């Protein structure tokens with residue numbers, strides 16, 4: 001079981017700390033873990049060229065044509081069984097860096113339906129087609145950390161990213177007034193949604 005955590009916060013800030021705290025929990029359960037600090041990567045925005053979709057519809061693998069670090073992080077995410085996203089709340093919602101990653105990672109080229117069809121097209125053409133890991137079951141967990149209680153769209157912004165890949169959301173926590181979260185014991189050890197985790201675990205095992 002591989003679990004990775006992706007933090008969109010500042011270096012060693014609240015989001016990094018919570019992401020690492022969550023990873024330590026996963027490691028205690030026996031998971032292989034990895035931490036990724038998103039702002040260390042060179043990620044360019046999606047240009048909407050749809051080269052990925054054209055590739056998929058003609059038997060290709062749907063890889064993005066932009067040359068940057070996306071392929072590296074995509075590989076980590078495709079490989080993982082679980083992904084923890086820890087993001088600062090900016091302007092009442094998910095930060096730009098998360099939206100940028102989401103456009104590249106959750107757009108049409110990573111949509112479950114499109115990849116099922118693309119697989120069939122590729123099979124008919126005798127080509128390898130899309131990476132089969134795009135259809136792998138994945139559990140995701142969202143952590144949003146704010147410095148005030150302005151967080152109207154944080155949970156919605158984060159959770160929508162689970163849609164196209166049909167990821168199973170096992171946690172979605174929004175922490176208001178949490179700039180010093182790592183010393184807020186009640187937040188670090190949050191037990192809410194344990195019931196959701198249990199029922200979703202059953203679905204993943206099925």
Ligand SMILES: Cc1cc2nc3c(=O)[nH]c(=O)nc-3n(C[C@H](O)[C@H](O)[C@H](O)COP(=O)(O)O)c2cc1C
Pocket residue numbers: 008009010011012013014015016087088089090091092093145146147148149150151176177179
């Ligand atoms: C541009 C900007 C916008 C922000 N907007 C909000 C906001 O709307 N609501 C909120 O609760 N906190 C807001 N904050 C505070 C951040 O959420 C907080 O600084 C962040 O969680 C710190 O994370 P880090 O320590 O991991 O860098 C904002 C901070 C910045 C820099």
